Amino acid sequence: MLPKQTDYKVGMYLRLSRDDERQGESLSIENQRRILTNYVQENGWSIYDTYIDDGISGTTFERPGVQRLLDDAKSGKINLILCKDMSRFGRNYIQVGQYVDYLFPMYNIRFIALTDNIDTANSDSASMDMMPIMNVFNEWHCANTSKKLRTVFHANAKAGKYMATFCTYGYYKADDDKRTPLIDPEAAAVVQRIFKMRASGMGHKSIADALNQEHITPPLDYKYDKLGRTYPLYSHHLWNAQTIRRILDNQMYLGKLVQMKETTVSYKNHKVIRNDESEWVIVENNHEPIISQELWDKVRERDRSVSRGRITTERITSPLSGLCYCDSCGAKMKMQKTPESKSPYSYRCGLHVRYGKSFCTSHNIRGTILEQLILEDIRRQIDFVTNDDKARAKYLARKQGNIALVMAEDNKRKREIEKRLDDLGKLMQKIYEDRVLGNMPDKACAELLEQYQQEKEDLQAELNELRKRFDGYKREEEDVDEFIRRLKSY
Structure with missing residues (x-):
């Protein structure tokens, strides 16, 4: 029991969250203020201050209003905290319990949740006995609301509803x-x-x-x-x-x-x-x-390059900068200016430039020659896809090599697995029927089911792996089609 007090300095706490706004005027800040003010006047107490958190969830106690309320309570400026109901004070049952059961009694502070009939000055009441359950229910309400909101957000996202506060630049x-x-x-x-x-x-x-x-x-x-x-x-x-x-x-x-x-x-x-x-x-x-x-794909290709490409003092980046590799050691080629030659720049082995001839020989290629070779190859590829009806098949054969034989074997194995899985399903169903009819002992039934189930899981894993490989084959075809489309576009 709290020591008897008669001179109460009341701190009225009001809170409204965004979820509460949907319930209308009954939970509005002004309605809470009116109810609590009338109650204070009826009891002849004095209001020290009103503490308000508008639009903040009760699951956290990092609220400006409630923090100011607690600071004033600890410093002795108020000795009675009044709110409309327990959920206004908070919806975290652990923290609410810590404040009401331990902190407030330590500072001789009376706490009243008006519509819930919670009054710490009357600790023997049935409402006080029910307070822990009410706190748990208040938190459950938040958990349930959160779950519903997440479901709504996910459904809106799948429906293509743009939920960002501000639109993306552009x-x-x-x-x-x-x-x-x-x-x-x-x-x-x-x-x-x-x-x-x-x-x-x-x-x-x-x-x-x-x-x-x-x-x-x-x-x-x-x-x-x-x-x-x-x-x-x-x-x-x-x-x-x-x-x-x-x-x-x-x-x-x-x-x-x-x-x-x-x-x-x-x-x-x-x-x-x-x-x-x-x-x-x-x-x-x-x-x-x-x-x-x-x-978009060009940018991704640029990102995958180990080098960003060198920008010259004239703020120019060579089209091949960061994309050339030494044929001898595989190191990145380094672009260098060659003002006195026929080409404004050339490419040298980066490993040789950094560590010397002990790691790679000194060799280079002029940028104009390399670009001319690539341009000729692009023109040759364009001519090939434009004039050869079998260009796609030839590209696929070149890309896949001997993979056609592997694909045929994979496809045959896939059909075998699918047939066996279908047979296993029928066998397991037959075992269940025999067991129900009493035609098979329990032990034999269990052993067969375990054996068939294990075989089914192994085959399913193998089938999943085959399907992944077929997806890879399909992506290779898509890559070839995209390559041909780009060549024709140029």
Whole structure:
């Protein structure tokens, strides 16, 4: 029991979360204030202060209002905490219990949750006995609400509803139900240019430097300019390599809507974590793309290169810079300027340049010769796909080599496995029927079922592996088709 007090200095706590707003006026801040104020006046107490958290979940106690309330309680400025119900104070049953059962009695603070009939001055009441259960129920409500919201978010993402607060740079939201992204011509032109610069061999920082030199507005400033507001945080208002990298990795520019990339640890822990890529929700052809698949693939190829490519003092990157390897040792070739020769630059073995002749011989090739050889080969390939009806089959044969024989064997094995799996299903069903009819002993039934089940699992694993290989064969065909399409386009 708390020591008897008559002079109460009341701290009224009011809280409204976004979920509570759906329930209407009954839980509004003003309604809570009116109910609690009337109760204080009826009892002849005085209100020291009102503490409000508007739009904040009760699962966390990192709320400005509740923290100020607790500080005033510990310093003795208030000795009675009044709220409309237990869920207003909090929905984390462990923390609520710690405050009500331990902390408040330590500081001789009375706690009242009005509509729940919770009053720590009357510890023998039935409501006080029920308080732990009420706290658990309040937390269960949060857990259940969180689960429902996650389900709704996932369903909206699969339906192609764009849920981001602000649209990705290069787009703006339409007024339809799905808030479909529409192309913003001014920003989209910058996005296209960034992809082309990266595909040409420029590094992320070099691209950012080029945009800054031309005083092109970076994405955040551009967004706030469109809103007619000033960017609220401190910023240099410049492009940087990280911004360029985010744009180049964003599949939205291909017309794909990629959502559910991040989530929180739980309804209690709001730390944002990144989902595994397999959990992302991707809607293909959701909106008009800004860049082509071909340009996207070129950027990915550039990213896979071990070198970004060298930029000369004239701010020019050779088309082959970062893509050439020494035929003798396999090391990356180093581009060097050769002003007195017929070619403005040449390529030398990087291993020889760094470590000398002990590791690789001194040899080089002029850039103009290498580019001419490649150009001739491209023209020869174009002529081949244009004039030879069997070009596709020949490319596939060259790419797959002796794989045709392997594919035939895999296909035969696949048919054998599928037939055996079908037979096993029938055998297992027959065993069950015999067991039910009493035609087979329990022990024999169990042994046969275990044997067949193990065989079924082994065959299924082998079948899955074969299907993966067939997917690989199919991708090779798609690669050849894309290669031919690109040749014809040029």
